[in-house]
Amino acid sequence: MRLLDRYEEVVGHQEVEHLRRLAERLAGKRIVHVNSTRTGGGVAEILGWMVPLMNELGIDARWEVISGPPDFYRVTKTFHNGLQGRPVNLRKRDFDLHYEVNRENAARLDLHADIVFVHDPQPIYLPAFTPPDQVGRWIWRCHIDASRPDWAVWKHLEAAIPHYRAAIFSLAAFARPLTVPMFLIMPAIDPLSDKNCAMPETERLEVLARFGLDPERPLLLQVSRFDRFKDPLGVIEAYRLLKPYYPTMQLALVGGPADDDPEGAEVLGEVQEQAGNDPDLKVLLLPPDSHRAINALQRSATVVLQKSLKEGFGLTVTEALWKGKPVVGGACGGITQQVHDYHTGFLVHSPAGAAYRVHFLLRYANRRQRMGQTGHDFVLQHFLLNRNLRNYLAMLLCLDQPEAGTLVV
């Protein structure tokens, strides 16, 4: 079965047909996506479905990956942190290494295309070292919240922007003013991926049993890195405020190991200390490929929390809504685009607020179920990959049309 046919079963014939109609106007266009890894991370996940889907739609799409020495990835990881606002310490030789690796990759990669999407900061200098006749248009796709970057990192990256025809950000709140048009395309989830696909009940129960969770009792769940911005301690505080009223309630805080983040290990230690010996409070450290386990936990939750103090788009919120769970989320970043009070969950500003809203959702099962259904429908309409792909196709169609009016294609 073709990939598009499989998605059609989820999003409907009309949606897929419309993708085909839009793509007809781009048939034969040569598009190359460039990023820095073929596996692991959100960008690789997106390109994993986007490139084959573009090809099925008649677009000549390819995916190229840059490579460099370990030190290059240390530098670009620092760029990543700096873009997100952490103060970083970089030297001239670090910036020189970034230029040099981009120069080598520009010579090595096949970038002949009408349009090249450069994802994130790692390959951002490719246009500077690519012969101008190879590429029609360069587009920089920034998946990171770059609204308050480290100054030195931003100055270094911003100098590459004049090579680009446009930039794409996930949210207006993540964009920095640039001299090129700044398109907005929100991320999306893949409904057929291991993390989001339908799952046999036996598998779901097996996962709960493996983690010592009781399927008959209410379960609160937060899935996120052990990071202070995700406020796991605030989640524990909310749980403890509610526990006297719902003694059978369970809480699972689920995250991945924090190999590259010394602060992550520290926060995990604090969380484990706060959790103490409470048998109903599980702190679960799962390997990065535990997609089906996370799927099972999300499907088993009564209420999902994402009590972040600072957040990117918050795809874990999207995943929970897709599974029909109302979300109690911190009022920040992309969570505010997805969680709408009394419709798909509640936005909160404190542990007490989280406790209060979770109480409401535990108390009123009918409202909880209705909000879960609304959340599922909301994601179906706005946050699945067909919408993301439609946005890309539409953006490509109006790339060279500067006016803001309606374009009939």
Added chain:
Amino acid sequence: MEASEPFRVMDCSLVRLATGRQCVNLRELLEAVRTVPEAVLEHHMMRCAIEDHFELYEFPNDLARWCWTALGDNVVAEELGLIDPYRQLTTAPLRERLVNTMEARLWELDHARWCRPGLELHLVYSRLIAYDIGECVSTPAALLEAIERMSLRSLFYHVHEARRRTQGLSDDFSLWLEQSGADAGLVAALRQIDFYFLNLNQLREALIDAFRRYVAAAPPVPRSVP
């Protein structure tokens, strides 16, 4: 009745672009409304209906909704919510009306309320990419069937966007029916729909109600997910 030219169903996709500008209180919003390009006002007052939020909140434009949810200024939110941009032939009188509404409100206040961090209004503009989906209909009954199953984006294009194209005179459905010699009562009923104050699902229901009053009953068609 069979029209000489069939009605061609269109769909559309909204392409949004950031301006890099944001507001944190009513005073900043007023200053922005005074100075932003027309495309920004058009997006936040009209095209926002094609996005998700109007299905969830009662206010038909972004400015009213932001004043209500982020600033907690219910008075100005209610007043902004009632400003129908499709009643203005150009953006200039719309801008003036918005400015006057906000100025009057600020005049009453000792201090303008601020939104919490994270709830800023980020100003954007947009382009609408419209495309023919290859479906044609030739009779009012067939048009009704098409309306029952077309995407919400198609409804936006054929009603909201059509009003912009025709300086507020007509939607595409009633214009085609009129040119095809359809019942004048149906044409009038469609044009009387207060579409600006309806979300797109409600608009579909209103269109279907109007058709059913004038068009011989056609078998209902299951609605597809937009």
